[in-house]
Amino acid sequence: MTPATLHALRAARDAERPVALATRLADGAQVLLPGGTAPPGVADAAADAIDRDESAVVELDGQSWFIHVHAPAYRLVIVGAVHIAQALAGLAGALGYRIVVVDPRRPFNSAERFPGVERMQDWPDQALEALGPDRRTAVVALTHDPKLDDPALDRALRSPAAFIGALGSRRSQAARLARLAELGHDAAALARVRGPVGLPIGAVSAPEIALSIMAEIVAVRRHSALGVRG
Template identity: 50%
Template sequence: MRLDLLSALNAARAGRRAAVLVTDLDGGEARLVTAETLAGDPLEGAIRAALRTGRSGVVEGTRAFLTVQVPPAQMVIIGAVHISQALVPMARMLGYDPVIVDPRTAFATPERFPGVTLLAQWPDEALPGLHVDRYTAFIALTHDPKIDDPALTHAFEKDCFYIGALGSRKTHARRVERLTAAGVAPEALARIKAPVGLAIGAITPAEIAVSILAEVTQAWRQGIA
């Protein structure tokens, strides 16, 4: 591999940016494709599909091999609640290493969340150090505007691939009113999945956790590219 391509690939990895190395198997010129250069690429459709799956391989009908580098998805959960207790082990099965943020020390305890990265801080204190980005699933579950609203604002700013928030449609309508009054753009508010999770009729915390993970997976596999 050319040194300039290797350096660019390493820089993308260090910066948590997706990149695809396109190699001509017949010995032609190799190139690196990133989000900034993807639009208009001759293999744009195939590269977008590869980014969604994270799988490397030969593009069907060509002699081009795609080496895919996608940052590992992160999950930030706002709220040390019952749903979070069910969500964490399921998320780990899918390869996430969830982080929980909740300033309410009565809820955010190691006894309730053994072995979990748990930050008993307000979002404005905890989130800047977590390197939230577009490869982050961001889930607000406290049902407390003082905690969820500033956390959601941070998620908008970082362009998270998934942003979900607990609450009924009525609760969400009030949330939209508050955030609109705070200056959040309508297109950002439209990104919130609320009520959170796919509509599978979930009732228990575990069922709601399943619905959330299904929706997160759908967003990751169908929309990240």
């Protein structure tokens, strides 16, 4: 790898642009895609690999190419700058997620409570609109307050977000789904809302609840059976 290629890889990551580095295993020849000039088939294989977010060797014209996907960090949008959010931000940070905390309540959503974390003090629907959750974004609503949670969940459901969850009892989940149905979401959409969010690990403390939420996000992202809700 040339220093220039290494530099380009880092630049793509800083710009949050997914790229793939194709390496011909026979001689180490490399091309960065999209953008670089590649032999026929290699660019298509790279586009496909980026789409699946999966690095692998492909055989093209009798040559082996390793397509290495470099995708931007997975994003976690936390709605509600509450105590559990502080623990969740810490855990997600350790796992390499890019975190955004959304809460218009300034005393909660402070730099002191979330040092070094990106924060938005907009109303959740505006914040979610601006953030544009994609297939590499998880959205969790933690406020317990329908005024804040509902607009966030409503916008998340209108996006291709990979994971949507909300804290609260089964009863409040049922009430929440009824309210979201009134906003026009059908059964298929409502089934995307994981509530109460988190794997059942008997979590009690705020960090434990954060761990259970993080565990469910990982389970869904990695296609584990634990991420499938019945």
